[in-house]
Amino acid sequence: MPKQQPEQQAPPVQRLRVRYAKRGRLRFTSHRDFSRAFERAVFRARVPMAYSSGFNPHPRISYAGAAPTGSASEAEYLELALAEVVVPADVHAMLDEALPSGLDVLEVVESSGGSLADLLEASRWRIDLAVDRAVAEAAVARFLAADEALVERMTKKGMRSFDARGAVVSLDLLPAAGPAEGSDAGRTSLDVVLRHGTPAVRPDDVLRGLATVAGLDAGESPLMTRLAQGPLLESGDVGDPLASRA
Structure with a gap:
């Protein structure tokens, strides 16, 4: 019997770039802990994420230039790949509501293309x-x-x-x-x-x-x-x- 192939996900229709801050005690949040908290926030906020293909699909979030654990920051960045076209300001409000105080969304804009990491x-x-x-x-x-x-x-x-x-x-x-x-x-x-x-x-x-x-x-x-x-x-x-x- 041929091995079952994983479901292939549709490509993203929109990408958003997010600037966020790590403040107060949450500067001690590791990048791994933050990524878990952010994925939970995306789920709670019902952001229409695009997902990776494969047997274990995960939301398509690209992190770039994370600050060292213990450092505060007013300039952390990530990119979201979405399955639906949304208004960036709406995503900003939803994420800021879903994240704990100290992990604060500062700006959400539509991606202009290219690599976010290359800009940092x-x-x-x-x-x-x-x-x-x-x-x-x-x-x-x-x-x-x-x-x-x-x-x-x-x-x-x-x-x-x-x-x-x-x-x-x-x-x-x-x-x-x-x-x-x-x-x-x-x-x-x-x-x-x-x-x-x-x-x-x-x-x-x-x-x-x-x-x-x-x-x-x-x-x-x-x-x-x-x-x-x-x-x-x-x-x-x-x-x-x-x-x-x-």
Whole structure:
């Protein structure tokens, strides 16, 4: 008796790109846990998803450029493949209602084609440190003057050594939020633009590079927040991957 073939699913008729945020305690949500929560939200919201073919069909959701676990983010992206044409604003409202607070949908637009992942060339990060501003300023200057900053990190392929300096497009201190003797004394915020590559250099790698090159102690629990993710512009800034819908 011939082996039964799995049912073939119809191709998607529409693709939507979604920008979402990870805030508060939900920054500790792993990518695997988020993908499960998002698939449940899609089901609860009754979004007309397209499904993969095969014996175990699953909703066609493409994730791109996920932030490391423990990092907050205002610029996470994914793409939905749909079986029906919908109004993006309706999907936005349905998903935001179905997801827990802290996993917040910020924008939903129709895909303009091409690869979403290819548009995510760089990220802008804010790193909040319990470090005196003068100490951080000196460390940043030494880091930027260095030819390289070799760091090590455990990856899926084992311990790897790579250059954290080479991925840094810019690294600056953000203006102090208050008087030098005020409540923000002893705290500093860094603004860093990182070029995406392989292996991906993360903001915690930059902190390790600052420690290696300049001896900077980042203190306890630095808070890392991705502010933007998208194409790397000639100015060195990070563009909006959803801006072009033509």
